Amino acid sequence: MDINKLIKEASAEWTDLLNGPVPAFLVGNATCGRSAGAGNIIEKLKSEISAGSHECRVLEVGCIGMCFMEPIVSVYRPGYPLIVYGNVEEKDVAKMTEAFLEKGEIINYNIIGVVGPNEQLDKPDLFNIPVMEPQKRLVLNNCGLIDPTNLNHYIANKGYIGLQKALQLSSQDVIERLKESGLRGRGGAGFPTWRKWQFCKDQDNDTKYLICNADEGDPGAFMNRSLLEGDPHSLIEGMVIAGHAIGASSGYIYCRAEYPLALERLRLAILQAEQKNLLGNDIMGMGINFKLKVKEGAGAFVCGEETALIASIEGERGMPRPRPPFPAISGLWENPTIINNVETLVSAARILQNEPGWFSKYGTKESKGTKTFALVGKIKNTGLIEVPMGTTLREIIYDIGGGVDNGKKLKAVQTGGPSGGCVPASMIDIPVDYESLAEAGTIMGSGGLVVMDEDNCMVDVAKFFIDFAHKESCGECAPCRLGTKQMLAILEDIVAGKGTMEDLDLLEDLGKGIMKGSLCGLGQTAPNPVLTTLRYFKDEYIEHIQNKRCPAKVCRDLKYYEILKDKCTGCHICFKACSVAAISGNPKELHKIDQDLCIKCGMCLDKCPTKFNAIEVYPGNKVMED
Amino acid sequence: MNNNLVDVFSSFDGKEEELIPILQKVQNALGFLSDDSMEEIARFARVPMSKVFGVATFYAQFRFTPKGEKHIMLCRGTACHVKGAPRIQEEIENHLGIKEGETSKDLKHSMENVACIGACSLAPCILVNETVEANLTPQKVEKLFSSKGKNK
Ligand SMILES: Cc1cc2nc3c(=O)[nH]c(=O)nc-3n(C[C@H](O)[C@H](O)[C@H](O)COP(=O)(O)O)c2cc1C
Ligand code: SF4
Ligand code: SF4
Ligand code: FES
Ligand code: FES
Numbered sequence: 001m002d003i004n005k006l007i008k009e010a011s012a013e014w015t016d017l018l019n020g021p022v023p024a025f026l027v028g029n030a031t032c033g034r035s036a037g038a039g040n041i042i043e044k045l046k047s048e049i050s051a052g053s054h055e056c057r058v059l060e061v062g063c064i065g066m067c068f069m070e071p072i073v074s075v076y077r078p079g080y081p082l083i084v085y086g087n088v089e090e091k092d093v094a095k096m097t098e099a100f101l102e103k104g105e106i107i108n109y110n111i112i113g114v115v116g117p118n119e120q121l122d123k124p125d126l127f128n129i130p131v132m133e134p135q136k137r138l139v140l141n142n143c144g145l146i147d148p149t150n151l152n153h154y155i156a157n158k159g160y161i162g163l164q165k166a167l168q169l170s171s172q173d174v175i176e177r178l179k180e181s182g183l184r185g186r187g188g189a190g191f192p193t194w195r196k197w198q199f200c201k202d203q204d205n206d207t208k209y210l211i212c213n214a215d216e217g218d219p220g221a222f223m224n225r226s227l228l229e230g231d232p233h234s235l236i237e238g239m240v241i242a243g244h245a246i247g248a249s250s251g252y253i254y255c256r257a258e259y260p261l262a263l264e265r266l267r268l269a270i271l272q273a274e275q276k277n278l279l280g281n282d283i284m285g286m287g288i289n290f291k292l293k294v295k296e297g298a299g300a301f302v303c304g305e306e307t308a309l310i311a312s313i314e315g316e317r318g319m320p321r322p323r324p325p326f327p328a329i330s331g332l333w334e335n336p337t338i339i340n341n342v343e344t345l346v347s348a349a350r351i352l353q354n355e356p357g358w359f360s361k362y363g364t365k366e367s368k369g370t371k372t373f374a375l376v377g378k379i380k381n382t383g384l385i386e387v388p389m390g391t392t393l394r395e396i397i398y399d400i401g402g403g404v405d406n407g408k409k410l411k412a413v414q415t416g417g418p419s420g421g422c423v424p425a426s427m428i429d430i431p432v433d434y435e436s437l438a439e440a441g442t443i444m445g446s447g448g449l450v451v452m453d454e455d456n457c458m459v460d461v462a463k464f465f466i467d468f469a470h471k472e473s474c475g476e477c478a479p480c481r482l483g484t485k486q487m488l489a490i491l492e493d494i495v496a497g498k499g500t501m502e503d504l505d506l507l508e509d510l511g512k513g514i515m516k517g518s519l520c521g522l523g524q525t526a527p528n529p530v531l532t533t534l535r536y537f538k539d540e541y542i543e544h545i546q547n548k549r550c551p552a553k554v555c556r557d558l559k560y561y562e563i564l565k566d567k568c569t570g571c572h573i574c575f576k577a578c579s580v581a582a583i584s585g586n587p588k589e590l591h592k593i594d595q596d597l598c599i600k601c602g603m604c605l606d607k608c609p610t611k612f613n614a615i616e617v618y619p620g621n622k623v624m625e626d
Numbered sequence: 627m628n629n630n631l632v633d634v635f636s637s638f639d640g641k642e643e644e645l646i647p648i649l650q651k652v653q654n655a656l657g658f659l660s661d662d663s664m665e666e667i668a669r670f671a672r673v674p675m676s677k678v679f680g681v682a683t684f685y686a687q688f689r690f691t692p693k694g695e696k697h698i699m700l701c702r703g704t705a706c707h708v709k710g711a712p713r714i715q716e717e718i719e720n721h722l723g724i725k726e727g728e729t730s731k732d733l734k735h736s737m738e739n740v741a742c743i744g745a746c747s748l749a750p751c752i753l754v755n756e757t758v759e760a761n762l763t764p765q766k767v768e769k770l771f772s773s774k775g776k777n778k
Binding site: 067222296299301313314315378448465474602 | 751
């Protein structure tokens, strides 16, 4: 089919949505929207609309990034901009349909912002509110604003124009465009994308493969998921462009099975693209072929590593193999293979959709463009963000994230997941770019950004990551398999109050040994979370070892609970809540915790009514008086 | 052969590279990988049993025991961890009387860890069958899993 005809049809449909006579409700129904109850909102909307007498559309859109405001519902109504509402509850739905459809009014509360010309409403533009203002949405521009199941919505927003342009260029010229853009890999290591593509293009081989790494192994990150759920065609466009550049006519998307919605959206998008000749043979009549298949991951972190991923697609155990040969030379079934992250490929599509210079005008000298982050943990505004490279952690945490939740003190920021490290609060003025983060001992990673506050114990966090790495080690290299096990055992001793000062040196030596002696990136980076916490939070380790105290009151053996004499009313609630009968006391009398019996589960503290607040937790261990 | 398996196999060619997708589809159909189904898979994909077991045991997704009616996936991701997932896990285990990796005798509940379910912005969270329960607190867990809870 002629792409220009497709564009014409798509724009007509899109204009009709924006300015046509029929109003539309857009409901954020990505994974976090669903988790927050978007499904019920959609059902309720549909039943209200069918009960009324007005025509109205209900569209399911992706993640707009403000997950803390979910469920999010936006409204298009003739003559008005798009109005975006947050924290919508089921009971609001009837009020909304009544106001919008029956009475022609606007509901004035819970408005996050508006998109589009906005004279008659005195509401802020969505992209100027504090959460959004420091962001630049080059990659996430469609997420939450288009219907990901509607190809026309994508095409009407520059979709597949990048592919059209790319197919008019030679492979080498496409690579030159990537070079000019300065794009570096978004999957972790930050290798220049054009250079990787050039390697593969220069291979003289009839069969080549392109693989999209959508395994998103960093536990605590969901940037790729949101892109796949909210804008799947962007990835397809990016992949066909990359296929053309490197000379591959088949591609795989290796997506984790834990993302059922992303998989569903991808499969549908592939079908739609095939029907419109945007995938398959002789794409757009330009003589280029590209087939695309989806492979589901099966829950192994190591399969994010390139050679393990290839083994997994071949139907094998996901064991990494030595490099060289690099996959660009000998990869899938021994053919030249390029593996790129989802965000890298979507960025490539955007770069081709826009003029040269558009992408590289954002970012720093060495790190161009933007980066998406999953902003999570102890932060007020959790969600998915996209900022220009070079934005400081402070801007991300305070301006966008709204600061630490519950008025607590910021302690550390973790980036790069199990391969990354913890940056202490004192260093949050560093800019987010590949080099600055590496200097601080961590990595950019794929975009996980976990905020930790004074209630998080850094020894516990280190133990958490080593435990993860140990469980996920494929077992091939002894340093990785046994070294992480030993580091875990040492950390377990420390959190149990059985650590020694020598353990700290041992942790460092082991860490360095594992990094040197491991074959793949998993082992080579697994000690990072321990090494950075040792570097920045040594005092906290020492507190655990020498004073047997967990200052954050996380480690069980190094904290205790106590009932406050002057606050306890003897309501007896904690007595009933304690599963090991460690609490004694008659109703209406002072209660007491037997420290020998207490298993420090914290149930009593949770259960003691807030109006009494009679239970307190302290670091260390209580010496029994009687 | 089990009809479900015939069904599953009909959408494959029986090539070795299809082994993982076959295992996934069989598990979807049966809820777990039974010994019998492993043998049938080996025959269908024309690979030795040891290969089928080798691959299946490598990946966390595959299970060899039946799931409970309510299958609970506990997120062990970073966001959930720093927001108190260990405590949530303990509470659920207390309420249901089974531990991570186990299935209750009456086959009502089973529980396993998963790396991350992608709803990290609403941590801590778990998956009960297809439904994400988000922003969990011990109080919410009680509502969900106590003897009167909707998941009991
Ligand atoms: C243990 C391990 C896990 C990884 N997990 C991922 C992942 O989930 N997603 C990803 O894109 N890259 C991951 N990577 C990096 C990839 O191996 C690879 O470098 C990347 O996908 C290349 O794409 P890019 O050049 O577009 O960044 C992982 C690497 C290692 C060693
Ligand atoms: S470093 Fe660890 S995960 Fe990587 S190959 Fe070696 S044992 Fe396997
Ligand atoms: S719940 Fe609180 S107030 Fe009630 S008996 Fe226990 S410590 Fe005292
Ligand atoms: S999924 Fe809706 S904002 Fe994140
Ligand atoms: S960390 Fe729990 S859902 Fe991602």
